[in-house]
Amino acid sequence: MKRHTRHVTADLAVIGTGIAGCAASIFARDLGLTVAQIGHSGAMAYTTGYIDLLGVLDGRVLDDPWSGLDALRSTDACHPLARMTNHDIRTAFDRFVRLLGEMGLGYTAPGDRNVSALLPYGTTKPTLSLPDTMLPGSDALHRRAPALIIDFEGLQGFSATEFCTNMASVWPGLRPARLVFPGLEARPVFPEVMARTLETPVAQEQLADLIQPLLNGAETIGLPAILGLQAPDRVRARLEQLTGATLFEIPTIPPGVPGIRLREAFERELPRRGVLLEPQNKVSEAILRSTGVDLTVQGALDDLRIEASAAVLASGRFLSGGLKSDRYRVKETVLNLPVRQPETRDGWFSAEYLDPAGYPVNKAGIEIDAAFRPLGPDGVPASDRLFAAGVVLAHQDWVRQRCGAGLAIATAYGAVQAAAGSINAR
Ligand SMILES: Cc1cc2nc3c(=O)[nH]c(=O)nc-3n(C[C@H](O)[C@H](O)[C@H](O)COP(=O)(O)OP(=O)(O)OC[C@H]3O[C@@H](n4cnc5c(N)ncnc54)[C@H](O)[C@@H]3O)c2cc1C
Known part of the structure; x- marks a missing residue:
């Protein structure tokens, strides 16, 4: 041709x-x-x-x-x-x-100072502007606020236990937990697939139902970056409404949902x-x-x-x-x-x-x-x-x-x- x-x-x-x-x-x-x-x-x-x-x-x-x-x-x-x-x-x-x-x-307006941003393995780095979905994590670190950190069975490259252990000396009030992501049976599970799934109201409600019993008084929850692809701020807002807690995302290893x-x-x-x-x-x-x-x-x-x-x-x-x-x-x-x-x-x-x-x-x-x-x-x-x-x-x-x-x-x-x-x- x-x-x-x-x-x-x-x-x-x-x-x-x-x-x-x-x-x-x-x-x-x-x-x-x-x-x-x-x-x-x-x-x-x-x-x-x-x-x-x-x-x-x-x-x-x-x-x-x-x-x-x-x-x-x-x-x-x-x-x-x-x-x-x-x-x-x-x-x-x-x-x-x-x-x-x-x-x-949504991203934070670039200010005069760097912010301490969270990394997947429980370390931090200085950055100037971060996604609104990640900002509450930096704020919670700054305040040393107690937080529940959640990971998922079959998700590679992000472990809540590892994150909490590595953070323990600077952020002692962290508690890890593991969930089975609703509706995804195959292993491993991939952040992009989880993010696309979480764009549906049904998956949001199912995840919120799984989180509820783990809260035990926790007001802040860290999750790997999986809160939707097209409208993450809306997904986060909906999950916050359903759980009654403040949610934040932690980047996963590359390639990841934020990119x-x-x-x-x-x-x-x-x-x-x-x-x-x-x-x-x-x-x-x-x-x-x-x-x-x-x-x-x-x-x-x-x-x-x-x-x-x-x-x-x-x-x-x-x-x-x-x-x-x-x-x-x-x-x-x-x-x-x-x-x-x-x-x-x-x-x-x-x-x-x-x-x-x-x-x-x-x-x-x-x-x-x-x-x-x-x-x-x-x-x-x-x-x-x-x-x-x-x-x-x-x-x-x-x-x-x-x-x-x-x-x-x-x-x-x-x-x-x-x-x-x-x-x-x-
Ligand atoms: C693992 C990782 C983590 C990162 N984390 C951060 C972070 O936390 N904070 C931060 O600020 N930055 C981070 N970055 C850096 C950031 O993502 C970009 O890599 C950086 O901003 C460079 O962008 P760039 O557009 O110059 O190059 P690139 O992003 O590398 O883009 C180059 C483009 O050129 C194209 N290209 C190459 N050859 C041709 C050709 N012949 N014709 C047409 N197109 C071509 C490629 O396809 C690509 O689209 C990270 C990068 C990596 C790899």
Whole structure:
């Protein structure tokens, strides 16, 4: 059968459907740009759902990420977050979190201080904004309020007993309990299936009936993140009404429901906002022109050619396929851009396995100029029409610095502002 090629023109092409790509599309639509966005399922489904800005700097846990950013600017000026003002980063964060609310996912407004957020194994991490379904857990930890922690038979990667045991020294009033999830007989049980089941009123009532006898005076209940996919705040509110207790979610190991919620919400919302979204495909060819960027996407049945006045590269790192490596070098996969990295493979790692400074290869990535334009082999921008955002950028170690989503959102804002400037200067 002859393959058909669709031709599309757009002001901006966004390469990647992770947090950086989705944020870039929204920021671009806010500016009135037409947008075509292409990507595949990347790291988004793996996230806890927390939106970190900067949680750790030089091994120090930060209470105030904003003064942490000020310090970062003086010690590590090449860090992508250090290239932006706190004002612009706040604008980007506020807009993104507002958008999540508009999509039906309530998040706490980013404030001046990090919050201690719960992790599946009974540890905590600093974050700036968290889902409303998780906030009561952080509040309860802060108050050391007694709480019942529930897990489910057959659910792997989340144990209430383990959570309570590991938390015991900082949060002594926890009590574990295990339930059989209503209506799911096969083992193991998966958080996504439980979440979809809990969207039905019947399952909500059955679960509440199972929780009731366990309460024994408990006013706060922690559950793994399973409270629905499309409207978690409504599911939580209904279960609170049925049990008479305050409920909170604890992220499970990846891939988890909070990330799937984000991915599905963006897949629903971006087309509604006028973005031409190709969420199951990757760019197979990209050509830089003086007037823009041409992209080819080979779909299962037909092909897509996008002619855009500018592009934002938000293709992520190894997990999402934006970077790849052989035994010698790290490479950028879409445009073969130079990757900043240690001279040789010997320099990738550290002799100390758990080196608190991290491994140098973690900071490998695309080098950009002040206008978020990736640099070519000669050290000047590869194109005036190409911009980059997210964790594909060099000079950051988002895992260790606890800045994953924040870096993606902030740099997407910076890249889109710069791209809009170049498009409007045509
Ligand atoms: C296990 C885990 C836990 C996390 N927890 C947190 C957390 O608690 N807090 C936090 O703030 N952040 C967290 N993150 C980080 C966060 O989810 C994102 O990974 C981060 O924000 C980076 O986003 P990104 O958009 O730059 O890259 P990615 O999310 O990696 O997205 C890259 C996108 O590019 C696409 N792509 C790649 N190649 C091509 C191509 N050729 N054509 C088109 N598209 C392409 C991919 O398909 C993907 O859609 C976590 C991540 C992981 C993996």
